[in-house]
Amino acid sequence: xxxxxxxxxxxxxxxxxxxxxxxxxxxxxxxxxxxxxxxxxxxxxxxxxxxxxxxxxxxxxxxxxxxxxxxxxxxxxxxxxxxxxxxxxxxxxxxxxxxxxxxxxxxxxxxxxxxxxxxxxxxxxxxxxxxxxxxxxxxxxxxxxxxxxxxxxxxxxxxxxxxxxxxxxxxxxxxxxxxxxxxxxxxxxxxxxxxxxxxxxxxxxxxxxxxxxxxxxxxxxxxxxxxxxxxxxxxxxxxxxxxxxxxxxxxxxxxxxxxxxxxxxxxxxxxxxxxxxxxxxxxxxxxxxxxxxxxxxxxxxxxxxxxxxxxxxxxxxxxxxxxxxxxxxxxxxxxxxxxxxxxxxxxxxxxxxxxxxxxxxxxxxxxxxxxxxxxxxxxxxxxxxxxxxxxxx
Amino acid sequence: xxxxxxxxxxxxxxxxxxxxxxxxxxxxxxxxxxxxxxxxxxxxxxxxxxxxxxxxxxxxxxxxxxxxxxxxxxxxxxxxxxxxxxxxxxxxxxxxxxxxxxxxxxxxxxxxxxxxxxxxxxxxxxxxxxxxxxxxxxxxxxxxxxxxxxxxxxxxxxxxxxxxxxxxxxxxxxxxxxxxxxxxxxxxxxxxxxxxxxxxxxxxxxxxxxxxxxxxxxxxxxxxxxxxxxxxxxxxxxxxxxxxxxxxxxxxxxxxxxxxxxxxxxxxxxxxxxxxxxxxxxxxxxxxxxxxxxxxxxxxxxxxxxxxxxxxxxxxxxxxxxxxxxxxxxxxxxxxxxxxxxxxxxxxxxxxxxxxxxxxxxxxxxxxxxxxxxxxxxxxxxxxxxxxxxxxxxxxxxxxxxxxxxxxxxxxxxxxxxxxxxxxxxxxxxxxxxxxxxxxxxxxxxxxxxxxxxxxxxxxxxxxxxxxxxxxxxxxxxxxxxxxxxxxxxxxxxxxxxxxxxxxxxxxxxxxxxxxxxxxxxxxxxxxxxxxxxxxxxxxxxxxxxxxxxxxxxxx
Numbered sequence: 001x002x003x004x005x006x007x008x009x010x011x012x013x014x015x016x017x018x019x020x021x022x023x024x025x026x027x028x029x030x031x032x033x034x035x036x037x038x039x040x041x042x043x044x045x046x047x048x049x050x051x052x053x054x055x056x057x058x059x060x061x062x063x064x065x066x067x068x069x070x071x072x073x074x075x076x077x078x079x080x081x082x083x084x085x086x087x088x089x090x091x092x093x094x095x096x097x098x099x100x101x102x103x104x105x106x107x108x109x110x111x112x113x114x115x116x117x118x119x120x121x122x123x124x125x126x127x128x129x130x131x132x133x134x135x136x137x138x139x140x141x142x143x144x145x146x147x148x149x150x151x152x153x154x155x156x157x158x159x160x161x162x163x164x165x166x167x168x169x170x171x172x173x174x175x176x177x178x179x180x181x182x183x184x185x186x187x188x189x190x191x192x193x194x195x196x197x198x199x200x201x202x203x204x205x206x207x208x209x210x211x212x213x214x215x216x217x218x219x220x221x222x223x224x225x226x227x228x229x230x231x232x233x234x235x236x237x238x239x240x241x242x243x244x245x246x247x248x249x250x251x252x253x254x255x256x257x258x259x260x261x262x263x264x265x266x267x268x269x270x271x272x273x274x275x276x277x278x279x280x281x282x283x284x285x286x287x288x289x290x291x292x293x294x295x296x297x298x299x300x301x302x303x304x305x306x307x308x309x310x311x312x313x314x315x316x317x318x319x320x321x322x323x324x325x326x327x328x329x330x331x332x333x334x335x336x337x338x339x340x341x342x343x344x345x346x347x348x349x350x351x352x353x354x355x356x357x358x359x360x361x362x363x364x365x366x367x368x369x370x371x372x373x374x375x376x377x378x379x380x381x382x383x384x385x386x387x388x389x390x391x392x393x
Numbered sequence: 394x395x396x397x398x399x400x401x402x403x404x405x406x407x408x409x410x411x412x413x414x415x416x417x418x419x420x421x422x423x424x425x426x427x428x429x430x431x432x433x434x435x436x437x438x439x440x441x442x443x444x445x446x447x448x449x450x451x452x453x454x455x456x457x458x459x460x461x462x463x464x465x466x467x468x469x470x471x472x473x474x475x476x477x478x479x480x481x482x483x484x485x486x487x488x489x490x491x492x493x494x495x496x497x498x499x500x501x502x503x504x505x506x507x508x509x510x511x512x513x514x515x516x517x518x519x520x521x522x523x524x525x526x527x528x529x530x531x532x533x534x535x536x537x538x539x540x541x542x543x544x545x546x547x548x549x550x551x552x553x554x555x556x557x558x559x560x561x562x563x564x565x566x567x568x569x570x571x572x573x574x575x576x577x578x579x580x581x582x583x584x585x586x587x588x589x590x591x592x593x594x595x596x597x598x599x600x601x602x603x604x605x606x607x608x609x610x611x612x613x614x615x616x617x618x619x620x621x622x623x624x625x626x627x628x629x630x631x632x633x634x635x636x637x638x639x640x641x642x643x644x645x646x647x648x649x650x651x652x653x654x655x656x657x658x659x660x661x662x663x664x665x666x667x668x669x670x671x672x673x674x675x676x677x678x679x680x681x682x683x684x685x686x687x688x689x690x691x692x693x694x695x696x697x698x699x700x701x702x703x704x705x706x707x708x709x710x711x712x713x714x715x716x717x718x719x720x721x722x723x724x725x726x727x728x729x730x731x732x733x734x735x736x737x738x739x740x741x742x743x744x745x746x747x748x749x750x751x752x753x754x755x756x757x758x759x760x761x762x763x764x765x766x767x768x769x770x771x772x773x774x775x776x777x778x779x780x781x782x783x784x785x786x787x788x789x790x791x792x793x794x795x796x797x798x799x800x801x802x803x804x805x806x807x808x809x810x811x812x813x814x815x816x817x818x819x820x821x822x823x824x825x826x827x828x829x830x831x832x833x834x835x836x837x838x839x840x841x842x843x844x845x846x847x848x849x850x851x852x853x854x855x856x857x858x859x860x861x862x863x864x865x866x867x868x869x870x871x872x873x874x875x876x877x878x879x880x881x882x883x884x885x886x887x888x889x890x891x892x893x894x895x896x897x898x899x900x901x902x903x904x905x906x907x908x909x910x911x912x913x914x915x916x917x918x919x920x921x922x923x924x925x926x927x928x929x930x931x932x933x934x935x936x937x938x939x940x941x942x943x944x945x946x947x948x949x
Binding site: 042044045077078079080081130133134137138139140141145146149151153154155190193194263264307308309310311312313314315316317318319320321322323324325326 | 608611612615639642643645646647690693694695696697698701702706707709710711713731733739740741743744745746747748749751753775776777779780781783784785787788794805806808810833834837841895896897898900901
């Protein structure tokens with residue numbers, strides 16, 4: 001006889017974007033007890049994915065954009081282990097950089113955003129659409145190290161920042177490929193299916209950036225863009241010594257806004273929406289909050305840009321009374337075999353010198369040779385007639 | 394009559410028509426299928442219908458409960474009671490009832506409840522997931538006065554009923570008392586509706602009933618095949634304190650038993666490190682009334698981030714990491730106490746962060762006087778430290794600390810740090826969580842592959858999906874029967890296979906081909922070839938029609 005508690009729990013299927021979703025009502029209670037802290041936002045950790053997609057020296061400003069967001073995010077508390085930084089080109093060590101090992105964001109070289117503890121996870125040609133989508137969806141080969149992965153869970157708030165050259169519905173990577181807004185929306189949907197985020201803040205600083213967030217359909221995404229469809233995002237100011245534009249306008253004013261934020265500040269997202277009005281930016285920044293469940297006025301900037309941990313006091317402790325077991329010392333005797341380790345030979349020169357030439361596998365002649373011989377034979381028979389066949393064979 | 398060399402004879406025309414027709418035939422019969430086969434993507438077969446069935450997720454959970462009656466004066470009475478109970482239908486569940494054996498009687502005569510529990514455990518080991526409830530009469534002195542239920546360290550509970558054992562109207566009283574009591578015991582020791590709903594919180598959007606359940610669901614780590622535990626000793630002032638901690642021995646003695654007990658749930662790997670010159674990010678305030686420095690609860694949230702940058706982690710694995718930090722304050726800020734919101738000192742002097750780990754502040758200023766020579770050699774009392782870390786580890790792994798209902802006495806959890814029934818509860822919620830997560834993964838994978846027709850589905854992915862589906866079905870069957878150990882194992886296999894299938898690197902769909910791009914690719918290839926064929930077909934058709942018209946005209 002068994003005690004049977006029958007629980008029929010019906011599946012809640014979320015994959016179809018047209019179906020409406022039952023929203024979870026988080027009680028926002030400001031109370032003195034520790035459980036109260038949990039309700040203002042549902043996240044326990046923060047991640048950031050910062051991507052610069054353009055290469056070449058004249059796109060210095062895109063790298064400076066990304067690095068200044070990186071700097072703000074680190075300053076507000078997100079550790080390097082939770083930041084995936086992708087820079088498509090190395091400006092600090094570029095031959096044309098008059099001040100090597102620096103990337104400046106303000107003219108007259110006021111602020112060096114490169115510093116000495118920048119940790120770039122994907123650099124140079126590793127920044128591709130494929131790698132970006134792999135990072136987002138988690139489909140990385142098993143040999144990828146931890147620092148190159150986005151190990152978020154269902155309680156992570158993720159900040160995604162993209163900058164580069166873009167157009168209506170696409171973003172250009174490395175001057176050779178592009179990612180479309182549909183692919184990006186699908187990638188976010190796959191992240192949602194696997195509950196790889198709690199809330200997502202998507203910021204894009206490119207021309208016609210608003211087109212990139214038009215197609216999103218997964219819940220809990222808030223998006224900001226530097227310009228609407230049909231508008232270009234402009235760069236801020238050139239530095240005459242370096243010779244290129246240092247920053248884009250939207251990111252420049254956003255950086256100024258973020259410099260006023262400290263880890264304990266209570267500024268909310270509505271202030272971020274007001275950054276860089278048309279008078280300063282020339283383009284019209286846009287934002288999209290219809291997929292986001294909470295009211296933007298209640299979302300703190302530090303919910304995405306910083307990493308404020310929830311903390312609980314440990315009230316109980318377990319009383320342990322056993323004494324510590326002493327580890328048994330292995331008697332040292334001469335017969336003990338110690339494993340001898342050695343490095344594998346990186347360049348086996350002796351083998352290379354004495355190598356026999358490799359036998360190449362025989363392949364049947366490919367199409368071109370066959371075609372050429374067929375043509376020659378045809379011409380021959382056309383000219384001389386078929387009765388000469390017996391002379392050949 | 395001379396025929397001009399360019400005139401087309403009927404024979405030529407016939408030959409031309411045959412040529413055009415045969416080329417068209419070859420193109421349509423041979424070419425089109427060949428092109429279709431060579432351009433289609435390889436998609437191995439997936440058990441889609443079984444996945445759809447699984448997606449409904451009808452879980453039936455069951456547990457063995459055995460209720461044992463300690464002997465009272467008069468065997469007959471107890472047998473009568475048992476008969477009556479088994480005949481009663483209105484109960485939602487059926488339970489097995491029996492009387493106690495002689496050895497159990499002896500065990501129940503022990504002086505204290507803890508000893509009785511121990512000797513009962515020696516008699517028979519209950520399998521995973523089951524429970525035995527011993528009903529003892531009021532006259533028994535095992536339990537103290539105000540306590541009616543004692544929950545042991547293993548899978549037993551002692552329930553005292555306080556009705557006089559008389560036949561007749563007090564039988565109803567006995568039953569009335571027994572049933573709700575047993576229900577309460579099951580609520581504490583076994584799974585409950587809230588637990589299961591919380592475990593399924595990914596799939597089922599529930600309106601949270603109470604704050605504690607939200608906090609619980611946010612605090613514990615999600616189910617994962619492995620965890621990494623790192624113990625770090627933070628010494629910001631090595632000039633003053635030279636710290637020694639026997640971490641290996643402490644882990645072996647205190648932590649390893651718990652992890653061995655939890656090994657059906659996950660693999661654990663333990664590291665330890667010592668960090669020097671790492672300060673807390675917050676400056677503590679000096680409290681002159683206590684002659685000590687204090688950290689209040691609000692500033693604790695900012696302590697973790699500056700430290701985390703220095704902690705490091707194992708680059709090779711992507712398992713979640715639990716960090717336990719032992720901070721010994723520097724000599725200028727000793728002693729350092731943590732105060733809660735009411736300015737009371739926290740006895741354990743420790744705090745933890747959900748899904749991250751715990752930090753304990755260990756003051757060493759009491760070990761030496763002011764005249765000693767620096768650096769001072771300090772041996773850290775690992776039993777005290779590990780007691781706190783063990784408590785935090787329990788919370789972070791999901792062992793909920795429930796406040797038991799009134800009249801209940803819960804035995805302390807013993808040297809392993811985990812009671813058997815707590816392990817059972819964890820196993821239940823983990824099994825359900827694994828099954829739910831694996832089902833969601835498989836369902837969304839199937840849907841993704843269905844939606845995007847261009848993704849190649851390799852054989853290994855299909856095999857992983859099939860094995861995940863099989864494991865899921867087995868796990869649900871085992872849960873229904875009540876074999877908790879097997880159910881957990883199958884659910885773990887299911888989740889491993891489903892994650893492997895979902896996160897396979899080959900499933901990346903950069904093959905976003907909108908229809909207009911498809912046309913743009915195929916038109917330059919096929920149009921030049923098809924135009925002559927089409928035109929000759931049209932010509933043949935028009936000639937046939939013309940001939941038919943001529944025949945018609947000739948007839949008339």
